[in-house]
Amino acid sequence: MTKPNLSHWPTFPTVSHYAMAVLSVAVAIIAAEIMTRLLNTEPIALSMLCAVIFAAWFGGFSPALLAIALAVLAFHYYLLPPINSFTWKHNLLAGGVSEVSRLILFSITSLFIAFMVSAQKEATEALRRSSGDLQAAVEDQKRIEAALLQSEMHLTEAQRLSRTGSFGWNVSSGEIFWSDETFRIFQSDHATKPTVELIVQRTHPEDRAAVQQTIDQASIDGKDFDHEYRLLMPDGSVKHVHAVARAARDASGGVEFRGAVTDVTFAKETERKLRRSEAYLAESERLSRTGSWAWDVRRREFVFRSPEAHRLLGLDPERDAAPAQPLWDCVHREDRDRVIEMVRQALREKTDFEGDYRIVLPDGSTRYVHAVGHPVLSDDGEVTELVGTHVDVTEQHLAKVALQEAVDEIKKSEDRLRLVIDTIPTLVWRAGPEGIPDFLNQPALDYTGISLDQATTAWPRAFHPDDRKGMLRKWSAIRDSGIRGELEARLRRFDGEYRWFLFQAEPLRDQSGNIAKWYGSSTDIEDRKRAEEELRRSEAKLTEAQRVSQTGSFGWNVSSGERFGSKEFFRILGYEDSRSVTFDMVLQRVHPEDRAFVEQTIDRASRDGKDAQYEHRLLMPDGSVKHVNVVAHAARDQAGQLEFIGAMVDVTSTRRAEEKLHNTQAELAHVARVTALGELTASIAHEVNQPLAAVVANADACLRWLDRETPDLVAARRSAEWVIDDASRASEVVRRVRALANKTDIEKVPLDLNNVIREVIALVQRELSSHRVSLRMELEPTLPKILGDRVQLQQVIINLVMNGIEAMQPVTDRPRELVVRSGRDETDQVLLSVTDGGVGISAENANRLFNAFFTTKASGLGMGLSICRSIVEAHGGRLSVSGNEGPGATFQFVLPLHQEDAL
Known part of the structure; x- marks a missing residue:
């Protein structure tokens, strides 16, 4: 925001200004008296008008009024008999009617001239103040450029962090634009020009044909595309990228794509690890014979079963779909009622359930499963799903049956019992009612490396130190409950390695119902635990990837x-x-x-x-x-x-970055308009002075017509009308300058483009003269109207004309001629062209001429033509440049017709 310049504030007349007005009239009287006596002329009107002009210019309108009053008195005194003299006159009221009319006309003319001269002075002051504002605008422009650079840096950093690069592809010209991140993804140097061949060459050989087909199809159809492929880097590494592009039409109607390419190598690697984790989980389920499932309570059918759950039911996971019938249709008839009641109780009480039962396979065989289920509640607190696992415990059950049989045999023979227990491939133990082990089978002794006589005191030390406290607490809870239970803990092997085990305990009661012994087994679940931990890590990595992106x-x-x-x-x-x-x-x-x-x-x-x-x-x-x-x-x-x-x-x-870029472009457009106005200051001053000079000349002529012995009122009236026309013309010039400098939003109205051209030519006329450039206008007289903003279109035409004038500055061997044409193109749109005979434009620069910050001038900013193109495109048109057959170049733009004229 610029600070106000106090030196440019309007000043008010002082006593010296009024004294100057009196002095100017006195000097005019003396001059008129001298010229009358020496030259025998009647210069009173002209000298008094000069005094009024002098007072108005140096003092302002109020001192000019004083000068007019004194001049009228002097003029009246001069006309009294004897006329044409300032000698002493006795009768000051001896004037006739004709003198009164002359005094009135002189007063009106003086008032008008005083008003116009003071207005011109104020306009001059306004132009001087606008020069200061222009400097402030240039400073604002520098700050805007700095903000734009910072915005671009933020966008580049955002692309770098998200590993997403942007690109543009013009199908017609084959031109491809890459952002810095795109160059980084393709590991290409910025000096390398992006081409379709470069992209295909960098593509992995196995994906190259698919990428080429996608590019060919997009260039033919002009439709959006979205695909993934791999890149083979120079160091032999492979990248996975995801490219997406949207098709659009440029100003010439050609197809161009704007899109983004994202490095998804990390996501692909994460996905691969997740699939590997899922494979590990499936393998751990297969090894542990554990199947997972999900049951929809409302639909009363399974919505998910793992492959191992299929195999547990005797189905092929690759060939057979999950059956929709309830689980208890597969449950053995003797266990069915108990299983149904167990599930119903879990649904009523919304609690977990756990139980063992038998299932009948399609081939008629029977399996024993251990089921654990958990209810999933909806937002309203109702159970929507049951999720859980089925563990094939047939072997454990058979082992338990064998164990039970062995226990029965123990009553008959202790030796036979020990033989049976020691041959079971499971860690089997026994404890007293207080929970202290008093027996371990031979596999348990071999695994832990402790002897049977050490079992009572050494068994707690066999557990991992981190699990020991929790294991003892859970084992105490199982003993207090008096029912079957289980727990998980890490058990040390004889070589010092720890592995996870599932410990299951079953109470044996005597005839009185008291617990006589605890019998249990320990199952190695290390592989299952590792699979679960790997799955948790994969999920954590996926969550972090989502947070970062x-x-x-x-x-x-x-x-x-x-x-x-x-x-x-x-x-x-x-x-x-x-x-x-x-x-x-x-x-x-x-x-x-x-x-x-x-x-x-x-x-x-x-x-x-x-x-x-x-x-x-x-x-x-x-x-x-x-x-x-x-x-x-x-x-x-x-x-x-x-x-x-x-x-x-x-x-x-x-x-937000896009919105900030749009606002910055609008600010640059206003700065360019004010800059063009500053360059035309001399031409504008000339345009204002010309009608003011005509006003003075026509007013003087009017007085001469009235000073005749028989005043020619018709000629005097015509001169007065000319004064009014010239004053209106000067006022219109000032109005157009203010409109061009004013910062307002776009306001589209029906316009005659020829009138806009003529207004611009009036503003640049002095520039044409000072650079010795002749102008030829070929305007179609019946040009239809367009819908546009007058000031913005004036800005575009001024820019094109000034560029043409500057392009012909080095020309010395041929005439400098600028041709402005208007008409219609082949699509019946309104066309305007500006042709110069300058140095022309090279083919290399023609492709970049409308890019922001590109310029061929030593002192140019490179924003003029970029802003012009934005203005023309905002009006629904297009701006282009072409070289002439001879010297010079032609800039032209086309605009659509106003809808009413297009019908």
């Missing part, structure tokens, strides 16, 4: 209405606790102006079952606005139901 994932099952979102998804929406967030609460975050559009897009996607991608705004609780980009992919689940998997990306910083 400000991308939240979500899912929506259209049929069931089930929805889920990642932590980053709810963070973008401004919700920290995602458990209580409903779909209506998500919609409430959408900006009120975008809510209808979002709802329509969601409804259309759910009806059509197609992918969706759109952007909208979020209105946060603190009043701030976020811009998000939503991408959703439609798919079918195993049941054939439609579901959407997608992502929401926070693109607020990108949108």
Whole structure:
């Protein structure tokens, strides 16, 4: 913001100004008396007018009024008999009617001239003040350029952090633009010109044909494209990139693509690790014979079963789909009622359940499973799903049966019992009612490396130090409950290695119901634990990747209405606790102006079952606005139901950078307009002085017509009309200058382009004369009207004319002629061209002439033609340049017709 210059404030007349007015009239009287006696002329009117002009110019309008009053008195005194003399006259009222009319006309003319001269002085002061404002505007422009540079640095840093580079591709010219991040992704030097051949060459050989086909198809169809491929780097490494582009039409109607390329190598590696984790989990389930499942309570069918769960039921996971019938149809009839009641109790009490039962396979064989289930509650507190695991415990059950049989045999033979227990491939132990072990089978002794006589005191030391306290607490809880239980802990092997084991304990009661012994087994679950830990790490990495990229994932099952979102998804929406967030609460975050559009897009996607991608705004609780980009992919689940998997990306910083760039461009357009005005200051002063000089001449002629012995009133009236016309012309010049310097928004009205051209030529006439350039205008007389902003179009034409004048400055061997033409082009649009005979434009510079900050002038900023193109395109037209057959170049632009004229 510029500071006001106090030296430019308007000043008021002082006593010296009034004294100067009196002195100017006195000097005029003396001059008139001398000229009358020496030259025998009648210079009284002209000398008095000169005194009025002098007083108006140096003192202002108020001193001029005093000078007019004194001049009228002097003029009256001069006309009294004897006339044409300032000798002493006795009768001051001896004048006739003709003298009165002359005095009135002289007064009117003097008032008008005083007004015009003071107005001209004020205009001159205004121009001087605008010069100071221009310097302040230049300083503002420098600050704007610095802000624009900082904005570009922020955008470059954002691209670097998100590993996303931007690009542009003009299909017609083959020109390709890359951002710095795009060069980094392709590991190319900035000096290397991007080409389609370079992209194909850098592509991995296995993906090269697909990439070439995508490029060819896009250049033919002119449609958007979105694909992923690999890059083979010079060092032999491989990158995965995701390229997306949107097609648009340039000013000449050609197809150009603007898009982004993202380095998704990290995401691909994460996905690969996740698949590997899933494979590890599947393998651990297979090794531990554990299958996972999910049961939909409302539909009363399985919505998920792992491959191991299929195999547990005797099905092929690759060939057979998950059966929709309830689980208890596979349960042995003797166990069915107990299983149904166990599940119903879990649904009623909304608690976990656990139990063992038998299932009958399709081939008629029987398996024993250990089931653990957990209820999943909806927002309203109702159970929607049961998730859990099935563990094939057939071998354990058979071992337990064998153990039970062995126990029975122990009653008959202790030796036979020990033989049976020691041959079971499971760690078996026994403890007294107080929980202290008094027996370990031989596999348990061999694994831990302790002897049977050390079992009582050494068994706690066999557990991992970190698990010992928790294990003792859980074992105490099982003993207090008096029912079957289990726990997990790490057990030390004889060589010092620790592995995870599942410890299961079963009480043996005597005839009185008291616990006589505790019998148990220990199962190695180390592989399962490692798989679970790997899965947790994969999920943590995925969550961190979403946080860094400000991308939240979500899912929506259209049929069931089930929805889920990642932590980053709810963070973008401004919700920290995602458990209580409903779909209506998500919609409430959408900006009120975008809510209808979002709802329509969601409804259309759910009806059509197609992918969706759109952007909208979020209105946060603190009043701030976020811009998000939503991408959703439609798919079918195993049941054939439609579901959407997608992502929401926070693109607020990108949108703010675009808005800031647009505002900066508007400010630069105003600075360029004021700069052009400053360059035309001399021409404008000439345009103002010319009608003012005509005013003086015509007023003098008017007085001469009236000074005749028989005043010619018709000629005097005509001269007075000319005075009025010239004054109006001067006022119009000042009005156009103020309009051109005024900073206002675009205001489109119906315009005659020929009139706009003539107004511009009037402003640059002095520049044409000072540079010895002749102007030839070939304007079509019946040109239809256009819809545009007069001031902005004047700015474009002034820029083109001034460029033509400057282009012909070095020319000395031929005439300097500038041709301005108007007409219609082949598409019946209004066309304006400016042709010069200058040095011309090279083919290399012609392609970059309209780029911002590119200039061929030593002192140019490189913004004039860029702003002109923005103005023309904002009016729906296009600006272009071409070389002449001879010397020089031609700039031209076309604009659409006003709709009423186009009909």
